[in-house]
Amino acid sequence: GAVVSQHPSWVICKSGTSVKIECRSLDFQATTMFWYRQFPKQSLMLMATSNEGSKATYEQGVEKDKFLINHASLTLSTLTVTSAHPEDSSFYICSAKRGSTSTDTQYFGPGTRLTVL
Amino acid sequence: GEDVEQSLFLSVREGDSSVINCTYTDSSSTYLYWYKQEPGAGLQLLTYIFSNMDMKQDQRLTVLLNKKDKHLSLRIADTQTGDSAIYFCAELPGGGGNKLTFGTGTQLKVEL
Numbered sequence: 283g284a285v286v287s288q289h290p291s292w293v294i295c296k297s298g299t300s301v302k303i304e305c306r307s308l309d310f311q312a313t314t315m316f317w318y319r320q321f322p323k324q325s326l327m328l329m330a331t332s333n334e335g336s337k338a339t340y341e342q343g344v345e346k347d348k349f350l351i352n353h354a355s356l357t358l359s360t361l362t363v364t365s366a367h368p369e370d371s372s373f374y375i376c377s378a379k380r381g382s383t384s385t386d387t388q389y390f391g392p393g394t395r396l397t398v399l
Numbered sequence: 400g401e402d403v404e405q406s407l408f409l410s411v412r413e414g415d416s417s418v419i420n421c422t423y424t425d426s427s428s429t430y431l432y433w434y435k436q437e438p439g440a441g442l443q444l445l446t447y448i449f450s451n452m453d454m455k456q457d458q459r460l461t462v463l464l465n466k467k468d469k470h471l472s473l474r475i476a477d478t479q480t481g482d483s484a485i486y487f488c489a490e491l492p493g494g495g496g497n498k499l500t501f502g503t504g505t506q507l508k509v510e511l
Contacts (some may be wrong), residue, residue: 288441314497325487325501326442375441379497388499390434390442 285309286378288391295366296399301395302362305376311356312378316388317349320373332359366398401491403490403502408493410508417478419486431464433473434487436504442487458477475507483509505509 285308295301301353305315305340311335330340330351338351348370350362359378363370373395402424411417429450434440434442446453448462448471455462461474471488488502 286441316497316499322405323504325503331497377442387432387444387447389444392441393439395439 283387284380284387286376286389286391288376288394290372290394291392292395292397294397294399297367298365300362300364301366301396303374303376303396305359305361305378305391307357307378307380307389310357310378310380312380313356314379315359316377316379317351317355317361318373318375318377320393322373328374329361342352361380363396366396368398371396371398403488403500405486405502407503408506408508410510411478413478413480413509413511415478417473417475417482417507417509419471419473419475419488419507421488421502423469423471423488423490423500423502425490425500426466426469426509428486428490429493431462431471432489432491432499433451433460433462434489434501436487438484442462445486455458475501478507478509480511483507 288307289304315332317329320326329344332337332338332351332353334353340346353359373393375393379386379388379389403420432447433445436442446457459476463472485504485506487504489499
Protein backbone atom coordinates (compact mmCIF):
# COMPACT_ATOMS: atom_id res chain seq x y z
CA GLY A 283 0.00 0.00 0.00
CA ALA A 284 0.84 3.72 0.05
CA VAL A 285 1.54 4.20 -3.63
CA VAL A 286 1.80 7.67 -5.13
CA SER A 287 1.87 8.21 -8.87
CA GLN A 288 2.76 11.22 -10.98
CA HIS A 289 1.85 12.00 -14.53
CA PRO A 290 3.55 12.67 -16.81
CA SER A 291 6.89 11.18 -15.86
CA TRP A 292 8.63 13.57 -18.21
CA VAL A 293 7.59 16.47 -20.37
CA ILE A 294 9.33 18.76 -22.85
CA CYS A 295 7.62 22.02 -23.72
CA LYS A 296 8.28 25.30 -25.45
CA SER A 297 8.97 28.45 -23.52
CA GLY A 298 5.78 30.33 -22.70
CA THR A 299 3.49 27.32 -22.52
CA SER A 300 1.85 25.93 -19.38
CA VAL A 301 2.38 22.44 -18.08
CA LYS A 302 0.17 20.50 -15.67
CA ILE A 303 1.57 17.74 -13.47
CA GLU A 304 -0.73 15.36 -11.62
CA CYS A 305 -0.05 13.65 -8.32
CA ARG A 306 -2.32 10.82 -7.22
CA SER A 307 -2.46 8.68 -4.11
CA LEU A 308 -3.56 5.34 -5.49
CA ASP A 309 -4.58 3.34 -2.46
CA PHE A 310 -5.14 5.87 0.29
CA GLN A 311 -6.70 9.23 0.85
CA ALA A 312 -4.38 12.15 1.35
CA THR A 313 -5.66 15.31 2.97
CA THR A 314 -2.22 16.83 2.54
CA MET A 315 0.11 16.65 -0.43
CA PHE A 316 3.42 18.36 -0.94
CA TRP A 317 5.23 19.59 -4.01
CA TYR A 318 9.01 19.62 -4.16
CA ARG A 319 11.54 20.73 -6.70
CA GLN A 320 14.91 19.10 -7.09
CA PHE A 321 17.84 20.46 -9.09
CA PRO A 322 20.55 18.10 -10.32
CA LYS A 323 22.67 16.67 -7.52
CA GLN A 324 20.80 18.69 -4.93
CA SER A 325 18.34 18.01 -2.19
CA LEU A 326 14.59 18.50 -2.35
CA MET A 327 13.21 21.98 -1.92
CA LEU A 328 9.65 22.22 -0.65
CA MET A 329 7.61 24.48 -2.88
CA ALA A 330 4.15 24.27 -1.32
CA THR A 331 1.81 22.30 0.88
CA SER A 332 -1.49 21.39 -0.70
CA ASN A 333 -4.54 20.74 1.45
CA GLU A 334 -7.69 19.21 0.04
CA GLY A 335 -10.43 21.76 -0.36
CA SER A 336 -8.36 24.78 0.58
CA LYS A 337 -5.68 27.03 -0.83
CA ALA A 338 -2.11 25.80 -0.96
CA THR A 339 0.51 27.20 1.37
CA TYR A 340 3.56 28.34 -0.54
CA GLU A 341 7.10 28.48 0.79
CA GLN A 342 8.94 31.76 0.82
CA GLY A 343 10.26 32.70 -2.58
CA VAL A 344 7.87 30.47 -4.55
CA GLU A 345 5.56 32.43 -6.84
CA LYS A 346 2.00 31.28 -6.33
CA ASP A 347 0.89 32.74 -9.66
CA LYS A 348 3.64 30.88 -11.42
CA PHE A 349 3.07 27.52 -9.77
CA LEU A 350 -0.65 26.93 -9.46
CA ILE A 351 -1.69 24.14 -7.15
CA ASN A 352 -5.11 22.55 -6.99
CA HIS A 353 -6.07 19.80 -4.55
CA ALA A 354 -9.56 19.01 -5.74
CA SER A 355 -9.99 15.60 -4.16
CA LEU A 356 -8.48 13.41 -1.48
CA THR A 357 -6.49 11.51 -4.07
CA LEU A 358 -5.42 14.17 -6.57
CA SER A 359 -3.31 17.30 -6.49
CA THR A 360 -2.12 19.14 -9.58
CA LEU A 361 0.75 21.53 -10.13
CA THR A 362 0.55 23.81 -13.14
CA VAL A 363 3.68 25.63 -14.21
CA THR A 364 2.35 28.67 -16.03
CA SER A 365 4.24 30.39 -18.83
CA ALA A 366 7.17 28.06 -18.34
CA HIS A 367 10.69 29.27 -19.04
CA PRO A 368 13.99 27.37 -19.27
CA GLU A 369 14.83 28.22 -15.65
CA ASP A 370 11.73 26.24 -14.60
CA SER A 371 13.33 23.09 -15.97
CA SER A 372 13.70 20.76 -13.03
CA PHE A 373 12.60 17.51 -11.43
CA TYR A 374 9.29 17.97 -9.64
CA ILE A 375 8.33 15.47 -6.97
CA CYS A 376 5.11 15.24 -5.03
CA SER A 377 4.40 13.45 -1.80
CA ALA A 378 1.21 12.52 -0.03
CA LYS A 379 0.67 12.22 3.67
CA ARG A 380 -1.26 9.19 4.75
CA GLY A 381 -3.27 10.27 7.73
CA SER A 382 -4.12 13.59 9.26
CA THR A 383 -1.62 13.92 12.08
CA SER A 384 1.66 15.72 11.62
CA THR A 385 3.70 12.57 12.30
CA ASP A 386 2.07 10.50 9.58
CA THR A 387 4.52 9.36 6.95
CA GLN A 388 4.89 11.07 3.59
CA TYR A 389 5.03 8.82 0.53
CA PHE A 390 6.68 10.14 -2.58
CA GLY A 391 5.78 9.95 -6.22
CA PRO A 392 8.32 8.94 -8.89
CA GLY A 393 8.84 12.52 -10.02
CA THR A 394 8.27 14.46 -13.23
CA ARG A 395 11.18 15.73 -15.30
CA LEU A 396 10.27 19.06 -16.91
CA THR A 397 12.43 20.46 -19.69
CA VAL A 398 11.54 23.85 -21.09
CA LEU A 399 13.14 24.70 -24.42
CA GLY B 400 16.07 27.49 10.92
CA GLU B 401 16.59 23.77 10.68
CA ASP B 402 19.74 22.49 9.06
CA VAL B 403 20.44 18.89 8.08
CA GLU B 404 23.87 17.88 6.85
CA GLN B 405 25.23 14.75 5.25
CA SER B 406 28.52 13.78 3.69
CA LEU B 407 28.28 13.93 -0.09
CA PHE B 408 29.76 10.65 -1.15
CA LEU B 409 30.49 7.15 0.14
CA SER B 410 32.10 4.29 -1.70
CA VAL B 411 32.07 0.71 -0.38
CA ARG B 412 32.79 -2.75 -1.70
CA GLU B 413 30.01 -5.21 -2.28
CA GLY B 414 29.42 -7.28 0.83
CA ASP B 415 30.81 -4.67 3.20
CA SER B 416 28.69 -2.58 5.54
CA SER B 417 27.86 1.02 4.66
CA VAL B 418 27.31 3.70 7.24
CA ILE B 419 25.70 6.94 6.16
CA ASN B 420 25.71 9.77 8.65
CA CYS B 421 23.43 12.74 9.18
CA THR B 422 23.51 15.64 11.62
CA TYR B 423 20.65 17.95 12.35
CA THR B 424 20.13 21.04 14.46
CA ASP B 425 16.49 20.98 15.50
CA SER B 426 16.30 19.52 18.98
CA SER B 427 12.51 19.32 18.78
CA SER B 428 12.54 16.78 15.94
CA THR B 429 9.88 14.12 16.41
CA TYR B 430 10.62 11.67 13.63
CA LEU B 431 13.73 11.13 11.53
CA TYR B 432 13.57 9.37 8.19
CA TRP B 433 15.83 7.74 5.67
CA TYR B 434 14.87 7.86 2.00
CA LYS B 435 16.55 6.26 -1.03
CA GLN B 436 16.56 7.87 -4.45
CA GLU B 437 17.68 5.97 -7.52
CA PRO B 438 18.63 7.90 -10.69
CA GLY B 439 15.67 9.67 -12.26
CA ALA B 440 13.24 8.37 -9.66
CA GLY B 441 11.31 9.63 -6.68
CA LEU B 442 12.09 8.93 -3.07
CA GLN B 443 11.55 5.56 -1.47
CA LEU B 444 10.96 5.51 2.26
CA LEU B 445 13.44 3.06 3.77
CA THR B 446 12.87 3.43 7.47
CA TYR B 447 12.21 5.94 10.20
CA ILE B 448 12.82 6.33 13.89
CA PHE B 449 10.92 8.14 16.58
CA SER B 450 12.99 10.64 18.50
CA ASN B 451 12.69 8.79 21.81
CA MET B 452 14.34 5.68 20.37
CA ASP B 453 18.05 4.98 20.17
CA MET B 454 18.05 2.24 17.59
CA LYS B 455 15.82 0.56 15.08
CA GLN B 456 16.64 -2.49 12.99
CA ASP B 457 14.83 -3.56 9.87
CA GLN B 458 16.43 -6.49 8.03
CA ARG B 459 19.72 -5.18 6.60
CA LEU B 460 19.09 -1.66 7.85
CA THR B 461 20.03 -0.35 11.27
CA VAL B 462 19.26 3.20 12.33
CA LEU B 463 21.09 4.73 15.26
CA LEU B 464 20.00 7.98 16.85
CA ASN B 465 22.09 10.01 19.26
CA LYS B 466 19.68 12.70 20.28
CA LYS B 467 22.17 14.44 22.54
CA ASP B 468 24.58 14.97 19.65
CA LYS B 469 21.76 15.30 17.08
CA HIS B 470 23.35 12.57 15.01
CA LEU B 471 21.57 9.97 12.95
CA SER B 472 23.13 7.10 11.03
CA LEU B 473 21.97 4.42 8.64
CA ARG B 474 23.92 1.19 8.48
CA ILE B 475 23.37 -1.12 5.52
CA ALA B 476 24.70 -4.61 6.14
CA ASP B 477 26.01 -6.74 3.27
CA THR B 478 25.79 -3.86 0.82
CA GLN B 479 24.81 -4.87 -2.70
CA THR B 480 25.21 -3.11 -6.06
CA GLY B 481 21.46 -2.49 -6.01
CA ASP B 482 21.99 -0.31 -2.96
CA SER B 483 23.85 2.25 -5.08
CA ALA B 484 21.71 5.39 -4.88
CA ILE B 485 21.43 8.72 -3.12
CA TYR B 486 20.29 8.51 0.49
CA PHE B 487 18.52 11.40 2.16
CA CYS B 488 17.86 11.79 5.83
CA ALA B 489 14.93 14.00 6.79
CA GLU B 490 13.59 15.31 10.03
CA LEU B 491 10.10 16.25 11.06
CA PRO B 492 10.21 19.09 13.53
CA GLY B 493 8.10 19.22 16.65
CA GLY B 494 5.24 21.62 17.05
CA GLY B 495 2.74 19.82 14.88
CA GLY B 496 4.02 21.00 11.52
CA ASN B 497 4.05 18.91 8.37
CA LYS B 498 7.21 20.12 6.75
CA LEU B 499 10.11 17.69 6.38
CA THR B 500 13.60 19.12 6.26
CA PHE B 501 15.84 17.07 4.01
CA GLY B 502 19.55 16.56 4.26
CA THR B 503 21.88 17.27 1.41
CA GLY B 504 21.97 13.65 0.31
CA THR B 505 24.77 11.06 0.29
CA GLN B 506 25.64 9.29 -2.92
CA LEU B 507 26.46 5.67 -2.15
CA LYS B 508 28.50 3.81 -4.73
CA VAL B 509 28.91 0.07 -4.33
CA GLU B 510 31.86 -1.41 -6.15
CA LEU B 511 32.50 -5.02 -7.05
